Every structure is written in C-alpha cells, then in structure tokens.
Amino acid sequence: MNIKIVFYVLGGLLRLLGIIMVVPLGVAYYYGEDLTPFLVSIAITVITGLILLSYKTDEEWMRKEGFAIVGLGWLIAAVFGAIPFVLDGISPLNALFESMSAFTTTGSTILTDIESHPKGILFWRGMMQWLGGMGIIVLFIAILPKLGVAGRQLFRAEAPGPTEDKLKPRIRETAKILWMVYFVISFAQVVTLLLAGLSLYDAVNHTFTTMACGGFSNYGLSIGAFNSPLVEYIITFFTFVAGANFALHYRAIYVDRDFLLKDDEFRFYTALVLSASGLLTLLLWRDLNTGFFDSFRLAIFHVVTIMTSTGFAIADFNLWSESSKMVILLVMFIGGCAGSTGGGIKVVRILILLRHSRTELFKALHPRAIKSVKFNNKAVPDEIISSIISFVVIYLLIFISSALILSVLGMDIITSITASIATLGNIGPGLGVVGPMGSFDPIPPLGKLILIANMWIGRLEIYTVIVLFTPEFWNK
Amino acid sequence: MNIKIVFYVLGGLLRLLGIIMVVPLGVAYYYGEDLTPFLVSIAITVITGLILLSYKTDEEWMRKEGFAIVGLGWLIAAVFGAIPFVLDGISPLNALFESMSAFTTTGSTILTDIESHPKGILFWRGMMQWLGGMGIIVLFIAILPKLGVAGRQLFRAEAPGPTEDKLKPRIRETAKILWMVYFVISFAQVVTLLLAGLSLYDAVNHTFTTMACGGFSNYGLSIGAFNSPLVEYIITFFTFVAGANFALHYRAIYVDRDFLLKDDEFRFYTALVLSASGLLTLLLWRDLNTGFFDSFRLAIFHVVTIMTSTGFAIADFNLWSESSKMVILLVMFIGGCAGSTGGGIKVVRILILLRHSRTELFKALHPRAIKSVKFNNKAVPDEIISSIISFVVIYLLIFISSALILSVLGMDIITSITASIATLGNIGPGLGVVGPMGSFDPIPPLGKLILIANMWIGRLEIYTVIVLFTPEFWNK
Numbered sequence: 007m008n009i010k011i012v013f014y015v016l017g018g019l020l021r022l023l024g025i026i027m028v029v030p031l032g033v034a035y036y037y038g039e040d041l042t043p044f045l046v047s048i049a050i051t052v053i054t055g056l057i058l059l060s061y062k063t064d065e066e067w068m069r070k071e072g073f074a075i076v077g078l079g080w081l082i083a084a085v086f087g088a089i090p091f092v093l094d095g096i097s098p099l100n101a102l103f104e105s106m107s108a109f110t111t112t113g114s115t116i117l118t119d120i121e122s123h124p125k126g127i128l129f130w131r132g133m134m135q136w137l138g139g140m141g142i143i144v145l146f147i148a149i150l151p152k153l154g155v156a157g158r159q160l161f162r163a164e165a166p167g168p169t170e171d172k173l174k175p176r177i178r179e180t181a182k183i184l185w186m187v188y189f190v191i192s193f194a195q196v197v198t199l200l201l202a203g204l205s206l207y208d209a210v211n212h213t214f215t216t217m218a219c220g221g222f223s224n225y226g227l228s229i230g231a232f233n234s235p236l237v238e239y240i241i242t243f244f245t246f247v248a249g250a251n252f253a254l255h256y257r258a259i260y261v262d263r264d265f266l267l268k269d270d271e272f273r274f275y276t277a278l279v280l281s282a283s284g285l286l287t288l289l290l291w292r293d294l295n296t297g298f299f300d301s302f303r304l305a306i307f308h309v310v311t312i313m314t315s316t317g318f319a320i321a322d323f324n325l326w327s328e329s330s331k332m333v334i335l336l337v338m339f340i341g342g343c344a345g346s347t348g349g350g351i352k353v354v355r356i357l358i359l360l361r362h363s364r365t366e367l368f369k370a371l372h373p374r375a376i377k378s379v380k381f382n383n384k385a386v387p388d389e390i391i392s393s394i395i396s397f398v399v400i401y402l403l404i405f406i407s408s409a410l411i412l413s414v415l416g417m418d419i420i421t422s423i424t425a426s427i428a429t430l431g432n433i434g435p436g437l438g439v440v441g442p443m444g445s446f447d448p449i450p451p452l453g454k455l456i457l458i459a460n461m462w463i464g465r466l467e468i469y470t471v472i473v474l475f476t477p478e479f480w481n482k
Numbered sequence: 483m484n485i486k487i488v489f490y491v492l493g494g495l496l497r498l499l500g501i502i503m504v505v506p507l508g509v510a511y512y513y514g515e516d517l518t519p520f521l522v523s524i525a526i527t528v529i530t531g532l533i534l535l536s537y538k539t540d541e542e543w544m545r546k547e548g549f550a551i552v553g554l555g556w557l558i559a560a561v562f563g564a565i566p567f568v569l570d571g572i573s574p575l576n577a578l579f580e581s582m583s584a585f586t587t588t589g590s591t592i593l594t595d596i597e598s599h600p601k602g603i604l605f606w607r608g609m610m611q612w613l614g615g616m617g618i619i620v621l622f623i624a625i626l627p628k629l630g631v632a633g634r635q636l637f638r639a640e641a642p643g644p645t646e647d648k649l650k651p652r653i654r655e656t657a658k659i660l661w662m663v664y665f666v667i668s669f670a671q672v673v674t675l676l677l678a679g680l681s682l683y684d685a686v687n688h689t690f691t692t693m694a695c696g697g698f699s700n701y702g703l704s705i706g707a708f709n710s711p712l713v714e715y716i717i718t719f720f721t722f723v724a725g726a727n728f729a730l731h732y733r734a735i736y737v738d739r740d741f742l743l744k745d746d747e748f749r750f751y752t753a754l755v756l757s758a759s760g761l762l763t764l765l766l767w768r769d770l771n772t773g774f775f776d777s778f779r780l781a782i783f784h785v786v787t788i789m790t791s792t793g794f795a796i797a798d799f800n801l802w803s804e805s806s807k808m809v810i811l812l813v814m815f816i817g818g819c820a821g822s823t824g825g826g827i828k829v830v831r832i833l834i835l836l837r838h839s840r841t842e843l844f845k846a847l848h849p850r851a852i853k854s855v856k857f858n859n860k861a862v863p864d865e866i867i868s869s870i871i872s873f874v875v876i877y878l879l880i881f882i883s884s885a886l887i888l889s890v891l892g893m894d895i896i897t898s899i900t901a902s903i904a905t906l907g908n909i910g911p912g913l914g915v916v917g918p919m920g921s922f923d924p925i926p927p928l929g930k931l932i933l934i935a936n937m938w939i940g941r942l943e944i945y946t947v948i949v950l951f952t953p954e955f956w957n958k
C-alpha cells in the first residue's frame with residue numbers, strides 16, 4: 007500500500023470539491039443569503055486538499071490504492087461536504103449523516119423543517135447527490151471492473167480494459183463518455199421540468215436528485231409540493247432512466263436505439279416495475295378512496311422511486327394499507343440496474359439468482375443434464391454467481407445486524423428494519439418513524455452512526471469498504 | 483413414472499396410518515371419550531389403503547417414484563390424519579391445517595380453546611408430530627441422499643449408498659438405526675418428565691412434540707401451563723437435542739462420545755443458541771421487570787424452541803419489547819441442523835453460506851489466491867454451494883410471495899411476515915395475530931390454504947414438492 011498516492015489523489019479530490027462549492031456559494035449570493043458557511047467551507051476544504059497534494063508522487067496507483075481511494079474518497083467527501091451544514095447550525099453528527107446521505111445518493115434526511123434552511127444550503131444538499139451519482143457511475147462502470155472486484159463482469163465495461171498497472175488513461179476516457187451521457191440526460195430533465203412550470207432553482211435541484219437516484223427535495227412534502235401530475239410523471243420517467251444502466255444509455259443514444267430493449271437486465275427491470283406498479287395500483291384502488299388513474303399515478307411513482315432507491319414521495323405511504331406498505335417494503339430490496347445511480351441489491355443480481363435457481367431445479371429433475379445460467383445469451387461464469395451470493399449474504403448480514411441494533415436502541419421493528427434497508431440500499435425513506443414525511447432525527451446517536459456506515463458500505467457495494475477494515479489490506 | 487408403484491407404497495402407508503390410529507383410540511377409550519371419530523377414521527384410512535394396495539407390483543421404485551411417494555405421502559397422511567378432527571367438529575379446512583401442521587411438525591394451530599377438545603384427539607395431534615418427525619429423519623438421512631437430491635451430501639448418510647436401482651434395502655437398514663435412536667431419546671425424555679412430576683399423558687404428549695421439534699401442547703398456555711422451571715429446562719434440553727443431527731446422535735451414543743463436539747454444524751448451532759440466548763437474556767433483563775436468572779430461563783427456552791423450529795412457549799413473547807421480538811424474528815429463519823427434526827433454512831446452510839462469503843472476501847483481497855470452503859475439514863464441492871443458494875433463493879421467494887398474499891388478504895405486515903416464515907420454516911407460532919398465545923384461525927381461507935402449502939413445501943425442503951408440479955415430472 008502506497009499511502010502517499012492515496013493522500014495525493016484524495017488531496018486532488020478535496021481541492022476539486024472546494025472549487026465546486028463555489029456553485030452553491032453563487033446560489034447563496036443570488037438569494038442574498040449568508041455567504042460565511044460556504045466561504046469557510048471552501049477555505050478549509052481547499053487548504054486541506056493542498057496539504058494532501060504536497061505528497062506529490064509520480065507513481066501510478068494500483069489495486070490496493072484504488073480501493074483505499076474509493077473507500078476513503080467517499081468518506082472524506084462526506085466529512086468536508088458536511089461543513090456548510092455545521093455552519094448552518096446543524097449538529098456535527100446530523101450534518102455528517104445528511105452529507106453522507108447526499109454523497110451516497112441515499113436521501114435519508116435528519117432535517118425536520120426543510121424549508122427553514124437557506125436555498126444555498128439546500129442547493130448544496132441536492133448538488134452533492136448529483137456529484138455522488140456521477141461518482142457512482144464512474145466507479146461501477148470504469149473503476150471497479152479494472153480493480154478486479156468480484157462480480158466485475160456484471161458491470162460490463164465499454165471495452166476490454168488495459169493491464170492492471172496502467173489504470174488511469176482508460177478510466178479517464180470511459181468517465182468522460184459517461185459524464186457526457188449524465189449531462190445530456192440531466193439537461194433534458196431540467197428543460198422538461200422548466201416546461202412543466204417549475205422555477206429554474208426547483209428544476210435544477212430536483213434534476214440533481216433524480217439523476218442520482220438521490221431523492222432529496224427542497225420541500226418537506228417532496229414532489230408532492232408541486233401538486234402536479236405532469237411533474238410527477240416527468241420525475242417518474244427520469245427516475246426510471248436514472249435507475250437503468252448508463253453504459254446502455256450511451257449505446258442507446260449514440261449507437262443503436264434497440265440496445266436497451268435487448269438487454270436482459272433492462273427487460274427484467276421494466277417487468278418488475280410494471281408488475282409491482284400494477285399490483286400496487288389495484289391495492290391502492292381497493293384500499294384507498296382514490297380513482298383508478300390516481301391509484302396508478304401514485305403506484306407507478308412510488309414503485310419507481312422506491313425500487314430504484316430514489317425515495318421521492320408524493321404521498322405518505324406510511325399511512326397506506328398494510329398490503330400497500332408490503333409492496334413498498336419488498337421493492338426496497340431490489341434496487342436499480344448495474345451501472346445506474348440506483349442502490350439496493352441490484353436487478354441483475356436478483357435476475358441471475360432467480361435464473362440460477364431455475365437451473366438448479368431443472369438439474370434436480372435431470373441429474374445428468376448440463377445446463378448453465380444465461381445472461382444476454384452468454385453463459386454466466388460460476389465465479390460471478392459465487393460473488394453475487396457472497397454479496398447478498400453479506401448484504402443481508404449487515405442489514406440484519408443493523409436492524410437488530412436499532413431495535414435494541416429502542417426503535418420499533420418496522421422502523422428498525424426499514425431504516426436499515428433504506429440506508430444500506432441507499433433508498434432514503436423507510437416506514438414507521440422514518441417514513442417519507444418523517445425524519446431520521448429521532449434515531450439515537452449510535453443508531454445514526456450505524457446508518458451512516460450502512461450508507462457508505464451499501465453505496466460502495468460492501469467489498470470496497472470492508473477490505474479497508476482488514477489488517478491484511480494495510481500490510482506491506 | 484410408474485404410478486402403480488406409487489399407489490402401492492402409499493396404500494401401505496395408509497394401512498399403517500390406520501393401524502397406528504388404534505393408539506389414540508385406546509387413549510380415548512381410557513378416558514371414556516367418544517370412540518366414533520377414531521373408529522370411522524381407522525375404517526376409512528385402512529380401506530383406502532387396501533384399495534391402493536391392490537395395485538400390487540413387483541417393480542422397484544426409482545428416483546421419480548421416490549419423489550412422488552415422499553411428496554404425496556405427506557399430503558395424504560395429512561388428509562387422512564385430519565379425519566378425526568373433522569369428526570370432532572372442526573371444519574375440514576381447519577382440520578387439514580391442523581393435521582398438516584402436525585405431520586410436518588410445524589405446530590401452528592387453528593384451535594382457539596385447546597383444552598375443550600378430547601384427550602384422545604389431542605393425543606393424536608401430538609402423536610402425528612412424533613410420526614412426522616420420524617418420517618423427516620428417515621427422509622433426510624436415508625431417502626433423499628439416495629434420490630440424488632441437490633445438496634444431498636449435506637445430510638451425510640451413514641455409509642455410501644447402493645446403486646440407484648436398489649434403494650429399498652439400504653434405506654430400511656438406515657431407517658431402523660435412526661428410529662432406534664429416536665425411540666431411545668424419546669424414552670429418556672418421557673422418564674425425565676415423569677420424574678419432574680408430569681402425568682404420563684402429559685409426559686408422552688410433550689415428548690412426542692419435543693422430539694419432532696413440533697411444538698403442539700395439549701395446553702393453551704403451552705409449557706407455561708406447568709409453571710415449573712425444571713420442566714422448562716428439561717424441555718429446553720431435549721428440544722436442543724432434537725434440533726441436532728440424529729445421525730450424529732447415533733454415533734455419539736454408540737460410537738464416540740466426542741463426535742458431536744467435533745462437528746462443525748453442531749458447534750455453530752451451539753454457538754448460535756448461546757449467543758442469541760445471551761443477547762435475549764440481557765434484553766429481557768433490561769426491558770422486562772424480571773430478574774437475571776428468570777430472564778435467562780425465558781431467553782434460552784424461547785431461543786432454543788424458536789430457532790429449532792419447535793415453537794413451544796412459556797410466555798407470550800408477542801408482548802415483549804421490540805428488540806426482544808426482533809431476536810425471536812431473526813432466529814426464526816435459522817432452523818435446526820441437517821438430519822434433525824427441526825425445520826427452517828438449517829444451520830449447515832447458513833454456516834456454509836457464511837464461510838463462502840468469507841472466502842469470497844479473501845479472494846477480493848487476493849485475486850490470484852485459490853481457497854475453498856471447508857466443512858468438517860473437507861472442501862465443500864461447488865455443486866453443494868450452488869444448490870444451497872438456489873434453495874435459499876426459492877425459500878425466500880416463497881416466503882415473500884406468501885407474506886405478500888397474506889397482507890393483500892388484510893393481515894398486518896408483522897403477522898403476514900411471521901405467519902409465512904412460521905409455516906414455511908415449520909416453526910409454529912409467529913408474532914402479531916399468530917403469536918404464541920394466538921391462533922391461525924382468524925386467517926382467511928385462501929391464506930390458510932397458502933400456509934398449508936408452506937408447511938408441506940417447507941418440510942420437504944422445497945424441491946421434493948416443487949418437482950411434482952412440473953409437467954416434465956409426470957412425462958413418460
């Protein structure tokens with residue numbers, strides 16, 4: 007482990023973060039708000055960045071350094087991104103919670119009266135999600151496959167990668183393409199929302215948090231504040247897009263329009279969204295006093311937003327019937343597609359596990375048959391299935407431990423379970439105390455720390471963080 | 483598929499079942515109760531058995547017939563075992579629920595006032611569990627491994643089996659040994675309970691349902707009715723024994739006393755029981771107004787009884803604090819050891835999945851390392867891990883579907899979730915409406931049918947039942 011390289015890269019990251027903070031500073035200036043929080047944050051962040059940059063080295067980073075940069079990168083971004091919140095009067099723990107929730111695109115909030123905070127601060131909160139989403143796409147499509155992370159083939163890189171010791175040029179190239187796609191789609195959403203009547207501030211802020219599958223809103227009522235079916239359908243559409251693979255979007259936009267529809271994961275993703283929305287429509291229609299089309303609107307909005315781990319709300323689903331809440335609870339575990347900004351277990355993993363089980367069932371009937379699991383017409387190698395399983399097992403283990411600890415700290419079972427999955431899956435809201443119109447503020451400090459860890463671990467697909475805690479990792 | 487052989491074997495099973503019903507008939511006679519229910523049931527069961535036995539054939543049964551015999555065997559045993567309940571005035575659906583719950587050793591009950599039923603009927607209810615437990619041990623240790631069921635090596639047969647087309651002699655031999663062990667331990671429990679002051683009727687009835695990890699009691703208060711810590715500790719001990727592998731018990735009793743302690747699964751099982759009991763002791767001590775030792779007694783009793791899927795109760799844990807209920811909910815998913823009468827996912831599967839994940843994590847750190855998962859110092863073949871995964875995936879899928887349907891039928895989330903896992907895992911009681919002092923009676927008919935299917939599918943380790951529903955199975 008060459009710690010100097012890690013410091014150097016993190017230094018560059020902090021300097022960049024400080025420079026980016028000029029944007030919310032501008033927003034605060036435009037609205038005539040106090041500039042101190044951002045000025046001080048920029049100073050602290052840039053100076054720390056410059057200090058770290060003094061560890062200049064010409065060496066290239068390799069696997070281990072890559073892990074450390076990713077894992078610690080998200081952590082220090084959250085720490086420094088929290089400074090404006092602290093200066094806005096939020097307690098340090100709550101500020102770190104909110105900032106980690108933003109950079110991991112989780113969208114769980116400890117704010118209880120969102121509108122009472124300055125526009126600059128809320129803009130920064132949304133922008134951090136957009137930056138986090140950007141980071142995630144590059145991480146999954148460009149960086150992790152090169153680091154040889156278990157299950158890498160899942161995140162189909164655009165082209166075969168270079169050898170392990172020359173990571174940077176290839177990553178930079180792939181990142182550029184992805185960011186372009188991310189920009190183009192974001193731009194389309196801003197324009198659409200403007201046409202639907204939103205202010206520029208609202209349009210940009212909600213585009214930030216849609217594209218990141220983030221789910222922060224500058225309104226306590228979330229998307230419900232606009233009271234506009236048109237806006238809701240626009241957000242539903244772009245959330246659905248953000249929950250799909252950006253590498254596929256690239257191909258669909260620039261290469262072949264049919265590419266998305268030919269992809270097994272995208273088809274399964276669409277099928278899941280449609281069937282869960284269909285069921286929820288019927289349940290809401292039966293259990294609530296709403297018409298069929300309103301039920302459909304409510305259903306598809308919340309299925310898309312919860313399943314992709316975005317977490318926007320237009321109604322307090324915490325108050326729905328038990329069966330409707332069950333649908334919400336179940337889709338929480340699914341997540342977005344690989345290479346999207348969505349969190350959760352991910353559609354492709356669920357699809358492959360299901361196909362694997364079907365194959366095993368076939369083998370139980372035909373003990374001598376040879377049959378392999380297919381994905382996009384190619385056989386899935388056993389190592390992939392192996393790594394998916396260990397991912398899901400560790401995911402469930404962390405989920406269970408977290409839910410258990412929260413309940414020990416005094417939270418009820420539904421809150422403990424949904425707060426854990428909502429943070430680990432980077433979803434945002436849960437049920438019970440942490441429902442869409444609630445807040446994570448009532449959770450005790452130790453619980454908040456665990457949920458912060460959940461967000462961090464969940465966002466970086468577990469391994470990337472866990473390896474940092476093994477002594478072997480830091481050896482040599 | 484040679485359906486004649488299946489009919490013939492099932493005929494023999496029914497004739498035997500009819501003959502066994504003479505035992506509860508004797509109990510009813512002893513207590514001067516109405517004999518009609520048993521006399522009629524014996525007549526119907528034996529006559530049906532004889533009709534099926536007319537399909538006499540000299541052919542041996544093979545794989546497919548083996549599956550059909552096992553799957554349909556449990557089903558028709560439940561159907562005919564329900565007749566005495568129907569004649570006792572219980573509705574046919576409820577009677578089938580209770581009888582399936584008995585033969586699958588689940589212990590979920592639709593009775594609301596247990597003591598109002600005749601002693602003969604309650605004895606039959608307990609005895610069916612004991613018979614079901616017997617069937618399960620033989621199924622897992624002697625039959626399934628020979629049928630080449632996925633994951634067969636998990637259930638380590640006593641000795642290498644014969645070739646596939648000569649199944650019967652070997653199965654018969656293994657079955658005899660196992661039944662002897664089952665008898666010996668059952669006898670020890672009856673004697674111990676008698677010494678602790680129970681009546682012969684209570685001692686035999688509760689031994690039946692302990693040894694089967696069944697959990698039916700002839701008292702509405704379950705083991706709480708005896709109000710005796712001594713009885714509780716005896717039941718805890720024998721439940722713990724029944725939740726361990728009977729093939730190991732055989733070796734421990736007749737070959738080498740250390741055999742159990744050397745077994746990875748038994749050690750992990752013990753560790754799980756102790757750690758969950760320890761945690762629950764502390765939680766009960768903190769949250770309830772009970773002393774430390776009473777908390778320990780409550781904790782170890784319920785952890786053992788729920789984890790092994792027995793489901794006895796000495797307190798209404800439905801009324802405990804949220805964290806205590808969470809511990810109960812979590813251990814529900816574990817189950818007993820392979821080759822025990824316990825249900826659930828099973829300790830060995832969880833152990834191997836955890837070890838697999840640890841190995842994968844190691845590989846993420848050392849991409850070129852070769853390392854395999856070990857169990858009892860032997861490498862676990864990849865097919866085993868593969869089959870465990872598909873088992874767990876299908877298990878969770880059935881669990882989720884069942885919970886979803888129950889909630890759609892109007893049950894609350896906690897009841898829907900725990901009723902599903904309590905039946906699929908053959909545990910017995912859940913939380914909410916179906917708590918240990920509650921009943922499954924309030925669940926709507928469709929829900930009961932699904933829970934009956936859960937018990938059947940869960941008890942036969944899923945595959946054995948699922949294959950019966952594939953058209954391929956019945957071809958040729």
Ligand SMILES: [K+]
Pocket residue numbers: 111112113114219220221315316317432433434
């Ligand atoms: K989110």
Ligand SMILES: [K+]
Pocket residue numbers: 587588589590695696697791792793908909910
């Ligand atoms: K049971």
